[in-house]
Amino acid sequence: MHHHFNGLKTTLLFGVLFAILLGIGALLAAGTRNSSFIWIMALIGLATVAYSYWNSDKIAIRSMQAYPVSEAQQPEMYRIVRELSARANQPMPRLYVSPTLAPNAFATGRNPRNAAVCCTEGILQLLNERELRGVLGHELMHVYNRDILTSSVAAAVAGVITSVAQFLMFFGGSNENRNANPIALLAMSLLAPFAAMLIQMSISRTREYDADEDGASLTDDPLALASALRKLETGTARAPLPADQKLVNTSHLMIANPFRGGGMRQLFSTHPPMDERVARLERMAGRSLGA
Numbered sequence: 174m175h176h177h178f179n180g181l182k183t184t185l186l187f188g189v190l191f192a193i194l195l196g197i198g199a200l201l202a203a204g205t206r207n208s209s210f211i212w213i214m215a216l217i218g219l220a221t222v223a224y225s226y227w228n229s230d231k232i233a234i235r236s237m238q239a240y241p242v243s244e245a246q247q248p249e250m251y252r253i254v255r256e257l258s259a260r261a262n263q264p265m266p267r268l269y270v271s272p273t274l275a276p277n278a279f280a281t282g283r284n285p286r287n288a289a290v291c292c293t294e295g296i297l298q299l300l301n302e303r304e305l306r307g308v309l310g311h312e313l314m315h316v317y318n319r320d321i322l323t324s325s326v327a328a329a330v331a332g333v334i335t336s337v338a339q340f341l342m343f344f345g346g347s348n349e350n351r352n353a354n355p356i357a358l359l360a361m362s363l364l365a366p367f368a369a370m371l372i373q374m375s376i377s378r379t380r381e382y383d384a385d386e387d388g389a390s391l392t393d394d395p396l397a398l399a400s401a402l403r404k405l406e407t408g409t410a411r412a413p414l415p416a417d418q419k420l421v422n423t424s425h426l427m428i429a430n431p432f433r434g435g436g437m438r439q440l441f442s443t444h445p446p447m448d449e450r451v452a453r454l455e456r457m458a459g460r461s462l463g464a
Contacts, residue, residue, distance in 0.1 A: 191330070194217070194330065194333065194334055197334070198212075198213060217333055221326070221332075221333050227283070229321060230281040230287065230288070230289050230321075232422075232423065233279060233281040233291075233426055234281065234289060235419075236419040236420055236422065237271040237273070237291060237293075237423070238271060238272060238273075239269035239271040239291045240269060240270060240271075241267060241268065242268050242269065242270050246270075247270065247297075249297075250270075250290075250309070251268065253302070253305060253306045253309050254266065254268060254290060254309055257306070257313055257391055257392065258313065260391060261313065261391060263285045264285055264288075266285070266289055266316060267288070267289040267290075268289070268291075269289055269290070270291065270292055270293070270294060271292070271293045273293045273294060273295060274293070274295040274298075274412050275295050275409065275412045275413060275414045275431055276293060276298075276404070276405055276409060276412065276429075277292075277293050277295070277296055277409065277414075277429055277431050278290070278292045278293065278296050278308050278312055278427065279291055279312065279423070279426040279427045279428065280315045280316050280321055281426055282316060282321055283321070284316075285316055285317060290309065292308075292309075295408065295412060296308065296405070296408075299404055299405070299408050300404060303394065303397045304397050304398075304400050304401035304404065305401070306392055306394070307389070307394060307398030307399075307400070307401050308398065308401050308405075308428055310388035310389065310391045310392035311384045311385060311398060311428055312388070312428065313391065314383075314387040314388040315380065315384045315426075318383060318387065320380040320383075323380065324377050324380060324425050324426060327377070328422065328425055332422070377444070378445045381428075381444060381450070382445060382450070382453065385450055385453065385454060386453070395458040396455070396458045398454055399454040402428075402429070402447055402451050402454075403447075403451060405429040405447075406447040409432075409433075410433060413431060413432050413433040414432060416432055425444075427444075429444065430444040
């Protein structure tokens with residue numbers, strides 16, 4: 174597990190997300206002279222967190238049309254996950270397979286006792302056993318570090334901010350809002366979604382780097398994960414997932430960006446650059462050899 178300041182960083186970023194949401198409520202309250210909008214925004218934020226807490230696993234599994242598998246169906250997955258779970262002294266998660274050739278994997282669930290790990294058929298065909306072990310170690314560390322809940326809630330709150338900001342664009346011109354500063358309304362409606370996206374991206378990227386390092390420590394094989402990531406970069410480019418909204422909403426959970434795209438789209442991806450992740454793992458392996 175990490176002993177850095179990433180937990181504090183994530184907490185602060187969540188604070189900023191909720192501050193943006195409350196800021197929108199404050200603008201609406203000023204425009205209508207009705208302070209209840211602040212409470213409405215706070216309740217929306219809390220309701221979103223509660224819904225994400227209880228349903229993040231079901232949403233992700235459903236979006237990928239994944240099905241549960243038995244040990245007889247996927248003996249390799251069971252063998253690897255059972256070994257790594259025992260090594261971490263954690264309960265065995267439920268295992269799923271998604272019927273798509275797009276190579277990817279993700280973990281979901283609010284805690285280790287309510288967790289699931291899913292591999293696509295594509296990744297099971299693409300990786301050898303050592304590489305698959307590296308990927309599954311990465312996903313299990315997401316569960317053990319409580320990253321699934323963190324990233325799911327961040328995505329949900331960011332989505333709420335974007336939806337409310339779009340409403341604000343129309344609300345700004347209404348008669349009920351004549352007391353509000355139109356420039357402030359316009360700025361908030363345009364900048365709030367962008368800020369929410371950047372914060373969600375920062376949370377997700379921080380968690381990906383940590384899961385890479387912690388997963389490599391769990392498997393004691395950082396080069397296996399590095400090799401898997403190289404294959405996944407090529408494999409996802411050849412067989413990307415369709416940009417369906419349900420898949421977009423859960424893509425932050427996956428080990429590799431499942432969509433085709435580069436340039437600005439890659440710049441604003443919730444996934445860190447793959448070459449940087451591989452370089453970090455190779456440096457980690459070099460430190461282990463030098464120790």
